[in-house]
Amino acid sequence: MQDEPEVAVLRYGHRPGRDDRMTTHVGLTARALGADRVIFPDNAGQSRETVEDITDRFGGPFDVELTAELDATIRGWEGSVVHLTMYGERVQDVTGEIRETRRGDGEPILVVVGGEKVPFEVYEAADWNVGVTNQPHSEVAGLAVFLDRLFGGRELEREWEDADRRVLPQARGKRVVDGDGTGD
Amino acid sequence: MQDEPEVAVLRYGHRPGRDDRMTTHVGLTARALGADRVIFPDNAGQSRETVEDITDRFGGPFDVELTAELDATIRGWEGSVVHLTMYGERVQDVTGEIRETRRGDGEPILVVVGGEKVPFEVYEAADWNVGVTNQPHSEVAGLAVFLDRLFGGRELEREWEDADRRVLPQARGKRVVDGDGTGD
Numbered sequence: 308m309q310d311e312p313e314v315a316v317l318r319y320g321h322r323p324g325r326d327d328r329m330t331t332h333v334g335l336t337a338r339a340l341g342a343d344r345v346i347f348p349d350n351a352g353q354s355r356e357t358v359e360d361i362t363d364r365f366g367g368p369f370d371v372e373l374t375a376e377l378d379a380t381i382r383g384w385e386g387s388v389v390h391l392t393m394y395g396e397r398v399q400d401v402t403g404e405i406r407e408t409r410r411g412d413g414e415p416i417l418v419v420v421g422g423e424k425v426p427f428e429v430y431e432a433a434d435w436n437v438g439v440t441n442q443p444h445s446e447v448a449g450l451a452v453f454l455d456r457l458f459g460g461r462e463l464e465r466e467w468e469d470a471d472r473r474v475l476p477q478a479r480g481k482r483v484v485d486g487d488g489t490g491d
Numbered sequence: 492m493q494d495e496p497e498v499a500v501l502r503y504g505h506r507p508g509r510d511d512r513m514t515t516h517v518g519l520t521a522r523a524l525g526a527d528r529v530i531f532p533d534n535a536g537q538s539r540e541t542v543e544d545i546t547d548r549f550g551g552p553f554d555v556e557l558t559a560e561l562d563a564t565i566r567g568w569e570g571s572v573v574h575l576t577m578y579g580e581r582v583q584d585v586t587g588e589i590r591e592t593r594r595g596d597g598e599p600i601l602v603v604v605g606g607e608k609v610p611f612e613v614y615e616a617a618d619w620n621v622g623v624t625n626q627p628h629s630e631v632a633g634l635a636v637f638l639d640r641l642f643g644g645r646e647l648e649r650e651w652e653d654a655d656r657r658v659l660p661q662a663r664g665k666r667v668v669d670g671d672g673t674g675d
Contacts (some may be wrong), residue, residue: 312534321623329516332513332629332631332632335524335627335629335630335632339626339629340628340636350494356519362625365626365627385631393658394658394660394665395661396661396662397647397660398647399647399648400660400675427664430664430665431663435662436663437660438658439635439647439655440523440647441659442521442522442545442549442659443519443549443659444519444522445519445520445631445635447516447629447635448519448520448523448524448635449630449634449635451623451629451631451633451635451636455639455640456639460583462624463582463623467626473625474577474622474625474626475625476579477578477579477580477620478579478580478601478620479614479620480611480613481578481614482578484641486576487532
């Protein structure tokens with residue numbers, strides 16, 4: 308989020324076709340829940356287009372990048388690397404420490420979200436391997452809970468810039484207005 | 492979770508093939524994050540098999556059901572109905588009230604997670620329409636954050652019964668033991 312050390316999300320691995328929807332959901336979840344940027348493998352151009360389109364319509368700032376260098380992105384990251392995995396330490400035990408490193412030391416965080424099989428080098432390169440439960444479920448769910456806990460819910464209050472449209476919370480039904488809040 | 496009013500998750504709509512993975516992730520997320528049961532549309536048999544297989548291996552209790560009667564399940568629910576939608580009230584504003592209804596009055600909760608287009612009747616039938624942000628992202632992410640907030644993190648401490656295997660949290664690498672905690 309703005310005026311805070313960066314949080315970027317790296318989607319590790321992508322199989323075009325089969326993973327398009329999951330990779331897109333990783334990107335949209337990163338955007339909606341307070342990350343500044345998502346980095347996809349370079350074969351995930353279709354997911355990039357979808358996330359950029361949503362950002363154009365619903366606002367930002369939020370960046371989407373492709374890289375051919377997943378491992379180098381992790382190795383070269385100047386800050387902390389958090390790898391989300393069901394084999395990792397419990398999110399409720401380590402998030403406080405991660406949050407302190409970010410806020411206290413101003414360290415940017417790279418959150419690595421596995422797709423296809425993640426090699427052992429990623430576990431080694433990570434400063435924290437973190438499990439949102441030690442149960443098999445969904446990388447999208449794990450990312451969502453981790454970001455909500457990392458930001459302590461502040462991400463839900465974030466303002467969006469340059470939005471074409473904005474959804475106004477409603478007890479019943481749907482209400483969408485122009486980005487500047489005028490008109491339905 | 493055990494000794495608490497039931498929380499069930501209803502996946503509203505499923506397109507076989509196209510939605511298999513998302514529907515499976517809804518089910519696995521429901522299980523991992525403290526729900527007691529997931530109800531899928533009756534054309535989602537493949538997702539049911541996958542979730543049941545994970546429950547057999549990693550433990551329960553957790554039930555998976557199919558229904559041809561999505562609307563009747565909502566209308567006939569004896570308890571509160573929460574519909575997760577980006578058009579709804581803000582999760583940070585209403586979860587306290589939902590939690591109180593469940594814990595104070597002992598009301599079971601049905602959490603409705605949209606798949607394909609959700610008809611207006613579902614918005615009408617819900618006691619709460621809740622947005623985990625008013626941004627487009629992922630029904631799996633929305634479900635995860637909602638459950639984590641509904642249970643206030645207690646779901647992360649839940650014990651699993653009748654598990655064949657159990658993952659032990661590790662700072663590096665993977666450690667899986669038998670369900671009773673003996674052996675690697």
